[in-house]
Amino acid sequence: MSHAKPQPQHQFFILGLRLQPDSRPGGQPAWRISLEDPHTTERSGFKTLTELNAFLQVWMDEKAGKKGDTHEENQ
Numbered sequence: 673m674s675h676a677k678p679q680p681q682h683q684f685f686i687l688g689l690r691l692q693p694d695s696r697p698g699g700q701p702a703w704r705i706s707l708e709d710p711h712t713t714e715r716s717g718f719k720t721l722t723e724l725n726a727f728l729q730v731w732m733d734e735k736a737g738k739k740g741d742t743h744e745e746n747q
Contacts, residue, residue: 681735686710 688706693699705718707727718724 683735684710 686708688708690704690706691701692704693701702719705721705724706715707718707724708715716727718727
């Protein structure tokens with residue numbers, strides 16, 4: 673009887689950062705963040721690092737099979 677080792681799971685994302693100028697005179701530019709799955713071309717956009725981190729935490733929990741809230745429910 674052989675015990676197969678589980679295959680390591682990995683995921684690559686393409687991270688995009690864009691400095692968006694403020695349309696108001698004297699306004700501060702803001703960074704915009706995008707994350708794309710190169711296999712599916714699905715793209716998600718975020719205004720803050722906190723939003724990006726929350727998305728990744730939910731994604732990792734789902735892939736690890738943990739139960740809990742999904743990203744869509746937290747929006």
